Amino acid sequence: MPAKRATILAKSMELQSLLFISLSLILLCSVDHVICGRTSTFIRSEWPSTDIPLDNEVFAIPKGYNAPQQVHITQGDYDGKAVIISWVTVSEPGTSEVLYGKEEHKYEHSAQGKTTNYTFYNYKSGYIHHCLVDGLEYDTKYYYKIGKGDAAREFWFQTPPTIDPDAPYIFGIIGDLGQTFNSLSTLEHYMQTGGQAVLFVGDLSYADRYEFNDGIRWDSWGRFVERSAAYQPWIWTAGNHEIEYRPDLGETFNFKAYKHRYATPYVASKSSSPLWYAVRRASVHIIVLSSYSPFVKYAPQWFWLLEELKRVDREKTPWLIVLMHTPLYNSNEAHYMEGESMRAAFESLFVHYKVDIVFSGHVHAYERSYRISNINYNITSGSRYPMPDKSAPVYITVGDGGNQEGLAVRFSEPQPDYSAFREASYGHSTLELKNRTHALYRWNRNDDGKPVPTDHVVFHNQYWASNTRRRRLKKHRRSQASYIATY
Numbered sequence: 197m198p199a200k201r202a203t204i205l206a207k208s209m210e211l212q213s214l215l216f217i218s219l220s221l222i223l224l225c226s227v228d229h230v231i232c233g234r235t236s237t238f239i240r241s242e243w244p245s246t247d248i249p250l251d252n253e254v255f256a257i258p259k260g261y262n263a264p265q266q267v268h269i270t271q272g273d274y275d276g277k278a279v280i281i282s283w284v285t286v287s288e289p290g291t292s293e294v295l296y297g298k299e300e301h302k303y304e305h306s307a308q309g310k311t312t313n314y315t316f317y318n319y320k321s322g323y324i325h326h327c328l329v330d331g332l333e334y335d336t337k338y339y340y341k342i343g344k345g346d347a348a349r350e351f352w353f354q355t356p357p358t359i360d361p362d363a364p365y366i367f368g369i370i371g372d373l374g375q376t377f378n379s380l381s382t383l384e385h386y387m388q389t390g391g392q393a394v395l396f397v398g399d400l401s402y403a404d405r406y407e408f409n410d411g412i413r414w415d416s417w418g419r420f421v422e423r424s425a426a427y428q429p430w431i432w433t434a435g436n437h438e439i440e441y442r443p444d445l446g447e448t449f450n451f452k453a454y455k456h457r458y459a460t461p462y463v464a465s466k467s468s469s470p471l472w473y474a475v476r477r478a479s480v481h482i483i484v485l486s487s488y489s490p491f492v493k494y495a496p497q498w499f500w501l502l503e504e505l506k507r508v509d510r511e512k513t514p515w516l517i518v519l520m521h522t523p524l525y526n527s528n529e530a531h532y533m534e535g536e537s538m539r540a541a542f543e544s545l546f547v548h549y550k551v552d553i554v555f556s557g558h559v560h561a562y563e564r565s566y567r568i569s570n571i572n573y574n575i576t577s578g579s580r581y582p583m584p585d586k587s588a589p590v591y592i593t594v595g596d597g598g599n600q601e602g603l604a605v606r607f608s609e610p611q612p613d614y615s616a617f618r619e620a621s622y623g624h625s626t627l628e629l630k631n632r633t634h635a636l637y638r639w640n641r642n643d644d645g646k647p648v649p650t651d652h653v654v655f656h657n658q659y660w661a662s663n664t665r666r667r668r669l670k671k672h673r674r675s676q677a678s679y680i681a682t683y
């Protein structure tokens with residue numbers, strides 16, 4: 197009967213499709229010399245999932261009347277020649293001026309910032325200062341001073357190298373940090389790595405877990421991360437714990453605390469919102485997206501992403517990285533499929549533009565995918581399996597910073613073919629961009645006393661992976677080698 201024949205044919209096609217996927221993944225695994233789909237069973241003793249008490253020294257308030265606290269910096273422009281320096285004063289507004297220069301205690305330059313504040317139900321913030329310091333030289337150490345008199349405080353930061361396809365750089369990747377002893381362990385381990393800037397993938401303080409979203413926990417978190425964030429830029433991504441939509445408290449201005457406290461250079465990348473933007477740094481183009489703002493086709497974020505992807509120049513910044521809070525691929529039971537709507541909206545763009553890596557948080561565990569895509573998904577024809585795809589990004593979830601909600605320990609079984617490695621432990625990642633073709637990536641599980649690289653991969657740049665470009669690069673390097681040999 198025709199209907200029966202059609203069913204048999206459909207089943208046969210499905211089997212063939214599954215066979216093809218399996219063979220492709222086997223081939224992918226053998227080519228990359230990696231172990232296919234590993235779920236680590238490592239169990240570590242961890243600190244309790246409770247926030248560090250407010251009177252702990254990690255939240256110490258700096259001495260002196262109206263002393264600047266919660267100091268943090270982020271990139272202030274598109275190309276890394278500016279920083280935004282932010283801090284809070286509590287007793288009075290004080291000054292928003294930043295003194296800075298290339299020598300310690302000698303401040304030849306100054307910049308004037310602005311002050312803001314906000315209320316959230318019955319919480320009233322301190323005076324929040326943001327100061328843009330621009331016109332900086334690349335690859336230079338700058339010292340800066342904020343505050344007045346005895347309460348003034350001094351810090352420093354290093355500007356990135358000139359934008360160059362072979363500029364090396366080390367990023368840390370941290371997500372869902374919170375303020376527990378596990379969070380402290382993650383932060384301290386990261387600070388031992390030599391990372392030069394942090395890609396933060398959302399969910400900062402978890403202040404919204406407190407009654408009335410107590411802003412005091414935003415303040416303590418600011419003092420907590422200052423040990424790193426005052427000295428190197430943290431590139432911010434907004435997570436769900438930043439939304440703070442509380443109509444029951446009369447608070448309907450989404451991301452209120454986050455937007456007041458954590459500035460981003462969104463105007464420099466022609467974005468209309470601080471929640472999505474892009475920066476270029478060393479050899480990488482970083483695109484930050486908002487999982488909790490409209491992103492469907494024709495929404496402002498969608499339009500902006502389309503234009504920003506056209507602006508990416510892989511000859512100058514060969515590495516293309518996307519940050520977002522909710523992962524598009526996640527085989528943990530926690531937050532399963534929450535990224536599916538954004539995957540449907542953006543995945544084909546990521547594949548078309550050969551994004552190298554998409555970093556996410558949200559799920560409190562670690563997971564890395566193979567290069568796969570599901571851009572042929574079709575609800576009508578039934579095509580529905582992620583396929584190995586050399587043009588696709590690797591998806592990495594690093595939501596394991598250590599916040600009070602604890603670990604997401606339940607992975608779905610069996611491990612899907614697209615998932616390369618997963619483990620439910622706290623930790624952070626580092627990405628060392630070596631040159632235009634190679635980057636060394638590590639996920640470091642927190643361990644007793646030292647970071648342990650648990651998952652490590654050498655990434656080959658997606659743009660320079662094409663055969664023609666690889667040949668062009670070889671030719672270029674040969675001509676450089678002969679130049680060096682001759683002279």
Ligand SMILES: [Fe+2]
Nearest residue numbers: 399435436558
């Ligand atoms: Fe989250």
